Amino acid sequence: MHTRTLVSILGLVCATFIVSACSSLNLNANPSNRKGEMTNHPTQKNDPILLTIRHTQVKDTQKKRLAMLQEVVKATEAKVPGLSMTLDGVEDKVNRFEKLRSEMAAGNPPEIFDLFGGTDTKDYVKADRLLDLTPILNELGLIDKFYSFEEFTVNGKIYGIPMAGYVEGLYYNKKLLEQQHVKPPQTWDELLAAAAKFKAQKITPFAMAAKDSWVINMMSNTMWVRTAGKDSIEGFLDGSKRWTDADIVDAFEKYDTLVKNGYFQEGSLALSYAEQQNKFSSGEAAFMFDGSWANTPLLDPEKSSIVGDVGFMSFPAMGGPGDGYINGGWSNAYGFSKKVTPVQLVAIKEFIRQMYNENMQKRQLIEEGMPPAMKLQDTSNVNPLITQILTVFAQSNGAFPAFDSRIQTKVREKLERGMQELIGGRTTPAALMADIQKQQEASNKEETHSK
Template identity: 85%
Template sequence: MKIRTLFPVTGVVAVSFILSACSSLNLNSPNSEAPSPGAKGEQILLTIRHTQVKDTQKKRLAMLQEVVKSTEAKVPGLSITLDGVEDKVNRFEKLRAEMAAGNPPEIFDLFGGTDTKDYVKANRLLDLTPILSELGLTDKFYSFEEFTVDGKIYGIPMAGYVEGLYYNKKILSEYQIKPPQTWNELLDAAAKLKAQKITPFALAAKDSWVINMMCNTMWVRTAGRDSVEGFLDGSKHWTDPDVVDAFQKYDLLVKNGYFQEGSLALSYAEQQNKFSSGEAAFMFDGSWANTPLLDPEKSAIVKDVGFMSFPDMGGPGDGFINGGWSNAYGFSKKVTPAQLVAIKEFIRQMYNEPMQKRQLVEEGMPPAMKLQDTSNVNPLIMQIMDVFATSKGAFPAFDSRIQTKVREKLERGMQELVGGRTDPVTLMTDIQKQQDASNKEETHTN
């Protein structure tokens, strides 16, 4: 998927890629017709599982609460319960167990790719294709790709994301370092910064998924954007020299002491704290980090933060960026007709131009829907959009495609690599063994 074909940049205003020829959305109009409940006087109960539980997500939670209130006002007898769960706990533990038991909430935070396909296979997800058509929303989104199975749509993306390298403009300027465009320039910058007792990279490795964000981009740089698909169909291997090369380069950063000290004991928030306090020059993260970075009460670098694609490494994946729309709301297939009426109204209230614009302006969340108005966007967000729009193309996060056991083994293995308890060649050999086993298991189950 070529992001730049989805997001054409017009003139010098980077964020204008969002502009669309779509007609104005009036789904939030006070004159819109309210739905009828299932039966007169009937009480309708819905639970929404959300992941807006961090201190940095208060604005997002407030927006969701507004949507809940407006949805309840439109549907007589409706009462919605909000159930907040940390995103990784929801994805890998709670929702997975509920899906296995067949009792997920009516509305829930859903990850695309493999997660969605697994739940469709288990017959747990509501087919949204006819609902989106009924509400006139099918053509209003950039992409349903990660939530489409056999031509049917099972999730509605809330926002887009982009992963890349945040940098401290003030630090780089002080030490006369330009934003590095190549791997060698990045190494030179890191060495110079460390010599000045500046932490080159903020990193919190206690949450193992954090390590693999940058690793994912690095092996795509050296081995190509289709490497994960190759792992899955057996045409590529984790032990291939171009894949191992990326992990050896990552290991070099570890051995040279370029990462935040004591990272294995630090949770994800500490990575952002290190960078936002002005104590680190670089941080690899996703655009969801915009909220704390741009909050003057939490960040000392509000006016000094920049964003760039990870430097070129001389491989076929140079110029591609990790980005897309992989987080959505999904809906249980096991809902009553009255609950379905309420779900449709929730979709009306959540997915419209005013709400998407608020997410973009207030939270710096790239929109999932094609907006007509992109004024008043923070310069950092404009820079992120520009990087996204001018990239060669995009690739999805590996954990949206790879099997669970492979992901878990890689996460544990990367913690061992950061801790000096393994080496890249040994690690990749172990990962390939698990990949072979997982591929074989899928062949038998299919």
């Protein structure tokens, strides 16, 4: 996204969440008054319409989100005679990297599915698997109700409807910082000093679990953007930037400093992602780099002992051109199979009406702490932590997408394995970057030949 466009969007987010408006979008009005409402269903009451929804709300921390989806399903079934919707829950990474990918290759994805933006969406459009949603969004009057469709737009057409936004940054335990007389660090040196102080007091500086390799690269992604700039990922793709460049290696050397100084959670290579959140929510760690999806367990009093002590900030400045930028956007959406029948399309339109409205987006924000994808009119009763996160997002210099939404699969996989090796002491930043660069060149060449 161009910086000017993104800054405008972030300003709108800020205005939306800091100042509550007086009216609502009223997208739940009388069905006969809704734009684009289809008055005649092309089925008889006894004609079955079957739809499968592939969702990723399978974790214990996502029960409220799943309950909301189940409500939407019931409401949709009530509006469409003969409709029966089946919920198929799959863990998000398994869905993205294994199940959905194989289904797309075979040409038999579910009718509705959790879709990741960027490269995933472009690949599936190229394979002619996704339903063009542009006319549907226009018909339903929703095209201008969202902050951004950019990650799901290919050749001017929209192929995914974002469910919520996200932003990644540094969560911190306000109580622990106050007890140790540490202010939220604004620079890399201040972060190192704070980590050393916490370690000396036998407090884990950073909650971090490395068994799930994608977790490691949330923070490393932000760190190399800090040192090398927000356009570095695009540079890897077009060859103008190399993983072996000094400003990239610098970020990974700094990451290695955290590893060698013992600032990460002990035994992290054997710990799954949930253990990272558990460590922080139990009050045993000062910092945790994570995405805003972590709000749900952090703000649940049954799972968190620090509900009132959580703060959020952008990662500290590291002295590079990417200081002040933040990883954020709207990357997760519902996508729809191009192979749906006319009667299934009627049901899909009703599903979109029931899922994407002021009420559901507000509930996601209040109950789950999920930044909305739609421009809410009523933003009252928002948790202070959520308000802080959205303010940090809005006041950043701009946003950049997660690297795995742009970079090739083989490069991502090699970087994930390599970072585990770095944490385990089996490689060095320079050697790792040399390996990644070789794979990048091979992937770029392969991509060029496939065009």
